[in-house]
Amino acid sequence: MPQSHATTSTQQDEALGETLSRIVGTTHVLVGEDARREYAHDRLPYANFQERHGRLAGVLPRMVVRPGSTDEVRRIVELSRDRKVQLIPYGNGSGVLGGAIPISREVTIDLRRMGSILSLSPQDAMVTVEAGMNGGDFEAALNERGFTCGHLPQSLEISTVGGWAACRGGGQASSRFGKIEDIVLGLKAILPDAAPLDIQPVARRAVGPSIRDLIVGSEGTLGIITELTLRIWKLPEVERGTVLAFPNLRAALDAARDIMQAELRPAVARIYDRVESDERTAGIGVFAENPIMAMFVFSGSKRLMETEEALALEIAEEHGARIAPQGPYEHWKQNRYVAFSQKWQAKGFYNDTIEVTAKWSEIPAMFEKMGKAVRAICPEVHFGAHWSHIYPEGACQYMTIRLPQMDEAEALPMHAAMWDKIQSLTLDHDGSIAHHHGVGVFRNRWLEREMGGGLAVLQQIKDALDPDNLLNPGKVGLRAPKDAVTVGGA
Ligand SMILES: Cc1cc2nc3c(=O)[nH]c(=O)nc-3n(C[C@H](O)[C@H](O)[C@H](O)COP(=O)(O)OP(=O)(O)OC[C@H]3O[C@@H](n4cnc5c(N)ncnc54)[C@H](O)[C@@H]3O)c2cc1C
Structure with missing residues (x-):
């Protein structure tokens, strides 16, 4: 300069x-x-x-x-x-x-610094919180008063409530309570022209398209969220987890689908592929013949929970499941908010996670192709997956890719190629490239294919609200400033 x-x-x-x-x-x-x-x-x-x-x-x-x-x-x-x-x-x-x-x-x-609960109404089952409150502190404060907000991401203790809404996140109990877009009832934000936006929390409304949903998931590009009002639930009377051993992955996925389609709502559902099952079940006899591990947690009032659990286990048994010892569930419960990826990264591995959404009918073929594709790029890659956000229509497939310690000149193109294969195969199978991590800047290049004409609509909204492109420019597939650096990409 x-x-x-x-x-x-x-x-x-x-x-x-x-x-x-x-x-x-x-x-x-x-x-x-x-x-x-x-x-x-x-x-x-x-x-x-x-x-x-x-x-x-x-x-x-x-x-x-x-x-x-x-x-x-x-x-x-x-x-x-x-x-x-x-x-x-x-x-x-x-x-x-x-x-x-x-x-x-x-x-x-x-x-x-904006980290306080502003009000809590047990009668309306709502809490209003400042956007910068730490997620772990928020949930703990709710628990002290006998409530939960039901949004429990693995990153609970290292994220903020505003960040959850900005990224359209999903917690571990999403199959029961929904993702954050189902939990946010109202919000306050400052728009790029400094105008305050105040969306009052109500149960439902029918007054045109939802402006709330324009802000939720906008990742700081359309407004700065300062306050949120979220749905809350009484802490469950009981909560019980069951570990199951399935004969194969297809049977476990079919059981998960049938459980959701039977209108049962597990607080937690987790189905692990063979790689991730093996990591959790070594030495547990029942998995020798039934190698795929799944976990279902039901919670709520005792009678309702027991009924839901019994019906779900009947469905699982129809798909060949056997009840397994509780050890893997206890281990998961103790570690549910612990992040392991940085441990690998610190040792020089190229560890990353990618979450996508797909329909039940597409998941088996899509998953098989993804495994083949990443192993073709690097035969030594660790590639494993689990499905831990399940819906009547489909599920989130959460994958870990880990390249060994190697020269970065070799690793980075492989890492980029794996991302491209996984995102492209998701779209080939009519899925969505992101279930809860958002787009940020790294997923920009797949957004046009994901959104089609919707991306142009989003850009027009951005241009109208933020004509000088001042609020988090260049994210969520939106136009970047001329001097912006490119992040990632092969
Ligand atoms: C180990 C680990 C586990 C994770 N597990 C999960 C999981 O289970 N579920 C899940 O959904 N995510 C998970 N994540 C991803 C991450 O925690 C979430 O995306 C989280 O919602 C980000 O919150 P944050 O407060 O840290 O936001 P930041 O990382 O600080 O910001 C994220 C984006 O939101 C914008 N933003 C933040 N606050 C506001 C605001 N108040 N107004 C407007 N824009 C804002 C930022 O500009 C940025 O674009 C995980 C991450 C890690 C590292």
Whole structure:
């Protein structure tokens, strides 16, 4: 950069920092390189691979600002609108698709100071919470008052409530309580022109298309969520898990489908492929002949739970299931919020996870083709899958791909090729490329095929709401600024 430009840009940054300090206080504007570096990545594995070699997948944020109230967020967005400053909302950086990674000259807006429950109505079964509240703290506070919100992602303790809604996430109990889009009743957000959006929580409405659903899943591109009102449930009277051993994967998937189509709603359902079953069942006799492991947890009032469980187990038995010892369920319960992927990454493996949605009728053939495709790219790859969000129509297939420790020049193209094969095969089988992790920046290249004409509609909405492309530009398949760096890709 020529000296005069660099000086101008430094002066502009100083002026911006001073104005932001007047809004949030000096201690809540971070300009130092170390602090900015912490916000230069989320948990996108590709970014991790780059950082092992001292490189960033994107760029450093211009600075970081930490508002403490909806009004401060509004004033920051007003400033962004007037001075054409790009902004990225940041929850807790647990996203795995690079949604919070700066790619241009964005200021990161960290919402974690906004971390309180504002009200709880047992009568209406609703809770209102600030967007930056940590998910684990939120669920614990609800539990103390005898409630749960039913959204329990593996990342519960490392994510925020606002991040759940922004990414359209799914928790481990989604088969019973739904994904976050089924749980969010109302929200407050600041739009790119700084106008407040206030969607009152009600059970249902019929007043045109749902604006709430435009914000949920928009990953910070259409508005900054500051408050959410979520559905809550009384903590269950009882909860019981059963481990099952199936003769083959097809039988386990068919049982899961029949359980959902029989209108039963397990709190947790998990079916593991042969690779992931073997990892969990070594030495347990029943799995010698029935090698596929599944787990169903039913919860609620005792009578209802026992009836649902009995009906589900009848269906499972019709598909050849046998009851197995409880050990794998206990292990899962103890580790349900523990992340293992970073352990592999720290050792130099290329570990990544990809979740897709498909119809029951397509899953077996799609899964087989995916296995063959990734093994053709690298015969030594670890490739395993489970299905842990199940619906009457289909399920989320959650896959782990792990390339061995190897030279990155060899590994990165293989990693990119595997992503491409898995996403393309999902679309070939009429599925969706993402069930709950979102798009971020890493999935941009498949969005046109996924959404068809819908992507142009989304771009028009973005252009209308954010004509200067200031709010998390270049994410969710939307147009990137001219100077943006490209993240990922073969
Ligand atoms: C080990 C591990 C396990 C995971 N398990 C699950 C799982 O079970 N289910 C699941 O759904 N996801 C899971 N994830 C992914 C991730 O935790 C979720 O996407 C989570 O919802 C992100 O929340 P966050 O607060 O960390 O958001 P961030 O990562 O900070 O941000 C994610 C995106 O949302 C935007 N954003 C954040 N807050 C706001 C806001 N208030 N307003 C507008 N935009 C905002 C950001 O700009 C970014 O685009 C997992 C991740 C890891 C690392």
